[in-house]
Amino acid sequence: MNLSPSMLAVIAILGLLGVGFYALLASRNLIKVIVGLQILVKGSMLAFVLAGRLVGNVTLGQSLALTVIVVDTIVAVIGLAISVQIRRHFGTLDVKALTTLRR
């Protein structure tokens, strides 16, 4: 069976999204949750590059993906910074331990 490059890219995007959402929902460790978010965003970046190729505007697709990288890095840094503080105050990175607001 022959797969075109676009088809392969679509499969890769769906795979990344699946892995990302699974990591987001199933993992109890905060660092893994943030890695899950990163994997999700990688899927959407690939979607931009593919969309640029499909409409014949490769440069625009790539520059959008680059912008996403910048924004996404900032979000990841803030998420990790909050995780560091959580480790300091809760003594653990377990999501299940964050229960001060559960009511």
Next chain:
Amino acid sequence: MNPTTAFPWMIALPLVAAPIIYLIGRLSVRSRAQSAAPARWMAIVVLLVTAVLAFFAAQPILQGKTLTLTFYAISLRLDGVALLLGATVTFLGLMVAIFSLRYMHGDEGEEKYYALLVAMVGSIIGLGCAADLFNLWVWFEVMAISSFMLVAFYRDQPASLEAGLKYLVQSAAGSVLILLGIALVFASTGMLDLAAIRSVVNGPAPILIAAGALFIIGFGVKAAFVPLHTWLPDAHSQAPSGISAMLSGIVIEAGLVAMLRALGALAAVSSLWGVLLLIFGAFNMLVGNLMALRQEQVKRLLAYSSVSHLGYMLVGLGASITFPLMVGTNGAEGAFFHLFNHATMKGLAFLSVGALLYALHIARGDHGPLVLSDLDGASRRYPAVAFSLAVAVLALGGLPPLSGFMSKWMIFVAGFQSQNGWMIALVIFMALNSVLSLGYYAPLVNRMFRHTPAPIVENGARVSVSMRVPLALLTLLTVVLGFWPTLLSWLTAPAAAALMAWFGVQ
């Protein structure tokens, strides 16, 4: 000043000023003075100048034109909705900055607070003006990033860290969905400009329906649509009170405006977008009110009430979008009037609660929440603050003749104009919800004015003048707009017309 020069500066000034405010504040804190005073005053001056620039840029909009600006690949368009959002956020931001002079005084990282507040105001002004789908997302993320840091501002409080992380993870997941929606639109139309997309889209293409659904879910996280609202009560109750006012008063509404912009470009794809907004509106009103009824903490109660107020706005917007011929712009005008009123009323409510929280807890170094029983007899010790909180919650509950009643009434009338059984049933449901909401607003007033003061109230600290000034201004506005609702139609009528233009019905 020329509107075309004022427009770019109105957006650029807060964004350029934010890092400068931080640097100057940081240097001042580390110097011998050890105070963040320059950051405080610079933030207030920057917001004032932004308001003046917005005034000049607004002139063509009020005559029914739009301003466009293209800066390399960034295209911005100032229209009615952008002006309404910009005016509301600048005004509320200024009130919050003045309130915070005392509230945040001497907190660690005070200079960061003001820099982030100014950045948040700038990003929301820009978000309203974005004319390009990808730009819209970038502004949206800038707003989100500044709000993450502000929610987790008290980094020594476990509860505030937990709220910040919950907020960050949920909104980051939502923003991935928005990105996928943008990629789908880009892949099928080859363009990103909202007006250009609107002109080429016709008929129900499955890929664009999927994109619209992704926009509703993705922006819906930020706009607190009901199954996606779970971050909201935590984030709004744990943030510093001024930021709670900003988040409730304008940030969730900015998410709503961003969603409307993106959906407007896909208006020709499906006629059901308006109906979906109405359905979410019904859920938001009901769930927000029911959850607010069982809250013990005042700030959580107000946060849940924001969920229900977003529902009222959705009903007005949905009525105009679904029944453009019968309702016309009336529903949207009511919804935009409610947007402004909600910013003033909810801003006033959170700032009043913040003043009490400061006097009763924070001034003594205690970071506990303000619970309902802390309000007992507050009117004896703090008559002015209790009065402003009472005005705010009664206006939120829709008691005439306060401003909240007027905007709900406009939405109610617009629903009847549709002459559709379902729509009329929905606005009657809205009126019932409004009555239900008095079930948690009225006890607050009762506690403050009729209960005997609790010991914690009698020993409370005093409330400073810089807190009283914004409270007095917002109270005055809430009352005045209730008596003369037409005072604001110069702002809401162009906004409603612009919304109809987004959805291609005029």
